[in-house]
Amino acid sequence: MAAEKKILVVYYSRADENYSVGNISKGNTEIIAEMIAKKTGGTLLHVEPAKEYPKGYDDCINVAKKELARRLPGVVGRDAHAHVHLLREV
Secondary structure, eight states: OOOOOOOEEEEOOOOEEETTTEEESSOHHHHHHHHHHHHHTOEEEEOOOSSOOOSSHHHHHHHHHHHHHSOOTTOOOBOTTOOBOOOOOO
């Protein structure tokens, strides 16, 4: 008998001040992660940063730019939108 696949939807999503709509209580990535989990029957896991990002949009972007300038250990790839690609089937 084949083992049943378990699906874990891991995501990071930022709420707070958003560039075009003001303050939001739920980030876009969280909304999409919830849709994926519902469709696949997966379990959600929200990644929390070790140090909380600033709530203000411009302040958050400045911190993120500094982080992207550093090499991150264990990251197999990043695209132009700072999406980190660590996905693999287990």
